[in-house]
Amino acid sequence: MPLYRNGKRRIWPPIRFGIGVFFHLLRHGRRYDRVHTASFPFFSLLAAAVLRPIGRFTIAVDWLGVWSRGYWDEYLGRLGAVGWCIQRLCAKVSQTAYSFSALHRSRLSEIGLESFAVLLTGLDTSGNYRSQSEAATPATIVYAGRFIPEKRLSLLIDALAVAMERHPALRATLFGQGPDHAAISAKIARLGLSEWIALPGFVDQSVVEDGMAGATAIVQPSARESYGMGVVEASARGVPVVVVVGPDNAAVELVEPGDNGFVAADDTPAALAEPIMACDRGGPALRAATREWYARNQTRLSIEASTERVLADAAAAFQS
Template sequence: MRIAVVFDCLYPFTTGGGEKQYRQFAEEFAEAGHTVDYLTRRLWEGPDPVLDGVRARAIAPAYELYDREGVRLPATALRFAIDVFRHLVRHRDTYDAVIVSATPVLNVFAARAALAGSGVVLAVDWLEVWTGQQWREYSGPVMGRVADALQQLAVRLSPVALGHSAHTIQGLRANHVPHEPVRSPGLISAVRDVTPRLDTPAGAAPTVLFVGRHIQDKQVDALPPALALARAELPGLRAVISGEGPERDRVIRAAEEAGVREAVEFPGFVEEDELHRLLAEAACLVNPSRREGYGLVVVEAASYGTPSVVIDHPTNASTELIEEGRNGFVARSAAAADLARAIVSAVRGGDALRRTTRDWYEEAIRTRTIANTARGILEALETARTARR
């Protein structure tokens, strides 16, 4: 097939779970023998590159996606949707199938309109499906209701809907998806050369690690007060809070107010090699996020035998990856006492917990891989093409 993957970001020019996921989808499709275009913004200098058999095509300029608070800008979401529409209208005969990310949701309407009557199979990939309350908290009472209504309509206009967690599948059904969505087995990357650290270094101060953007939904400011409580039981405990974002200053203030500023490092965004080192050396990963569509960083940490602490929240799908006491713990909330309790349990789990975490990962890479998910998507596309014929 001739396949287009549509997303406004592309790894490694931009970083994040969605970028890695769509880049890997495209690579798996190309490896299976299909011709693949990755349609995105211009994020590079010079001619369009070919990345591992995938042709990156700039269909839009490199405009900003977020405001200073980390909220997606409606104007640029609309602008990219228009660019998607223009490209697909001009190239209706170029593709047999198009996979469009529903982030942002306007992409769905653009692709559906551009491909109407063309016979091209359209699959919509849903990283998340939000509730009306989430939209109102994110975009305000008016725009939030508009966004919620658009999401409901986009779900109903998804000929082939893809989801990667039970939470997302439930959201698609609740919004009346027209056909049973395709549930992926997982999003674990191909096994890379890693050396899991399964033994606690003698005399080393244990460190907890956060990785990600500093935005409200990540609740990064919950980590310093939890660290302060955990240090009462584990005096040498330290933290590394990597990443950047509009909440960064607030997180630093939280560390100062909790009296743990000297025990916390803020390295910002780090290079891939440094990230792998941090994941390998951490006593545990702590992700107090209340909103995750999958939680890929939990898997990345587990590849090194590093357990994770996440929080129980209705919109946090990463809890589906945690087997309590085997590869981490689920805190009851992001409250300092709850989060500290889970952190202490993970750190005290020591070598035994690191070994069971790595065992969990070894099992997961046999069944929950992104390669298996890509094969399932290709089967769904072929089924849809056959049905249309």
């Protein structure tokens, strides 16, 4: 079943999933002491809430992200109000809520969560990333991800143009595909940067790994990140990361300027170009600082740390 249409999530698959959860819990709900679900796609959480009186289970919910009303309207147009109301309804369900950023924990309280969400800080499943002591030559900026509007690849191209004007030897590789790929490719050609910015598309994971391990910096210009897994993965490789401050970007919470990267002060090309150049100037010392930052934070960033907290909460609930 296709999950996307025109680059956006279709509505029917989450409804169908919610119906499946409803009938499963209707038949088997009494077998569970606790139902732990993700908040999205919402209908599964609502199904659990409806059947809780029958199954007599408690509910725990992972809230990886909480969309703002503005983003709902941007994403769904006139139906944005419906999505916003469903999200608020889910927040009002009696639950043990878990959030993965201070931004979204705060938003949960704002939309009606009765209790304060537990803040989990780890989603990293493996620290075994390839790391090397020095960046590849020539200095190369790397992006890896989808080519969609909210990732703001156009902004990155403009920032790279500014940085490359100051540092002609700088190169960039943008891994990935998506609806914006053709437009980004055309923009690179229009700016005369085709020899400096490579667009390899989807390639073997080993190629991406090599590119990321040797990057001068990994840049994530995204307007919206629910957590910032890319920051963790970059830091584990000893590669500094650049993100952009914004009201929907929780990834900035994982960047300590000068320790594992930098945060662009706003979403203008000049503002993004500056931290890109700062990573280049930082050289081996910044890469060493990034590896040290990850070593200090590896435990709290691990999925094991989050799982231990969730299991401890569940055990405490059973004993009460």
